[in-house]
Amino acid sequence: MAEFEFSDANGEVFTKLPGTVNGESVVLKNLTECSVYLLDYSGEVEVSNVVNSQIFIGPVDGPAIFDNVRDCQISVASQQFQVRNSTATEFGLYCATKPTIEHSRDLRFTCWMGAYPGLTEHFHKANLDPKVNQWDKVHDVSPEEGEGPNFDLLDAIEYWEVPIEGGPPPDNPVPAGDGSPYSAPAAAPAPAQPAAAPTAAAEDLFTENGGDFRGPAENGHSGPADFGGEHPKVAAVRASARERLLKQESEEAKAKDSLVKNAASYLENFYQKRNSVTGKRSQENRSAEKQVTVAGPEGDTEWEKTISLINFGFARPNGTDLSRFKGALFAAKARNVAVSVKPPVSAPTKA
Structure with missing residues (x-):
């Protein structure tokens, strides 16, 4: 050995x-x-x-x-x-x-x-x-x-x-x-x-x-x-410990069940709100697209046509301030700033 x-x-x-x-x-x-x-x-x-x-x-x-x-x-x-x-x-x-x-x-x-x-x-x-x-x-x-x-x-x-x-x-x-x-x-x-x-x-x-x-x-x-085969004190302590463990397991099961229910309720509310917002936004987009498709841009200049396609009365959901952007558009329209559209650059041809 x-x-x-x-x-x-x-x-x-x-x-x-x-x-x-x-x-x-x-x-x-x-x-x-x-x-x-x-x-x-x-x-x-x-x-x-x-x-x-x-x-x-x-x-x-x-x-x-x-x-x-x-x-x-x-x-x-x-x-x-x-x-x-x-x-x-x-x-x-x-x-x-x-x-x-x-x-x-x-x-x-x-x-x-x-x-x-x-x-x-x-x-x-x-x-x-x-x-x-x-x-x-x-x-x-x-x-x-x-x-x-x-x-x-x-x-x-x-x-x-x-x-x-x-x-x-x-x-x-x-x-x-x-x-x-x-x-x-x-x-x-x-x-x-x-x-x-x-x-x-x-x-x-x-x-x-x-x-x-x-x-x-x-x-x-x-x-x-x-x-x-077992000391009486050990048997008593074992029984007490097992009772504590069973009680703890029961409490943990109840807490887990409550958490699952709360999570399911939260997800249901979340998806309902998301679907509602998404549906409303889709409806607004379809309406705006329909108006643009039927009426088309209006105006004699590029700026007038651009501004006619913008709904300045639309309220942004997150409250974004677009006043400076609006001001720039109207200023460009008033001065009729030329819109330059560069033609695409073609690849050089080989001799």
Whole structure:
């Protein structure tokens, strides 16, 4: 297995401690019921064909791409985030840009709630601004027409804290979804390193345990399976979020319908006015043309004939002042200024 690739495994735990990745790219693929902890900053992370696993990914100075992920709990912080062909997965997300999903369904997003020793320094090294988190600006590239949303936005319940044996307490520079800062937990007996923890002890991202590595018996239950596969708090938050989304969709549909009706009414009035003005103008033009055709120009001089063809009583629609033009015509008529019509210049003939 390559140093920065975890693949083709079932029921295993993989850990990269601070200082062991240092901006390199990481690949996770073909994993089932595994736990992965990348407690360092990286340049790019690709995750594909992963099922029923827990994945904690520290700051990524580049894209985090997920393809064909199912029934997982994932915490990730990255510059760009994309997930496709995935289902039934929870993301605790920090993203510097708008996240995108494609051909996926039943995804759940919360604000980044991860913490481990040295995380603040890794955010800096990955060029991530902790205050600029667009985790809730999810764009669905391929929504199904007529179906409900393919994702939910949830309020995070607990932090996923990953302590390291012998290290300082966990830290996290990213404000929670409500804007509150992270505060380190009170001192407790030193836990084992994540790599030493069995897979079954890796708690759900949204459980009461919050992702520390105490045994499940200390919580009084053995994990999400005790609640029918989902924590009651998550179910309540999910229901509340879905209700908000449905209400928002209903309001947006009403606003859209109103805009369409107003636009149609405006266009109808516009075309009625335009047709009325156009018809009136055409009628006036036909009348003037008929008068000119029947009567013809009058007068003995060119100027008299020209002036006889002009309707000086016609009011311009835009109020253009033609008084100076009229004055010039009448002055030319009075003086009978000669009208010079030059014959067309013929092309020189060749000798």
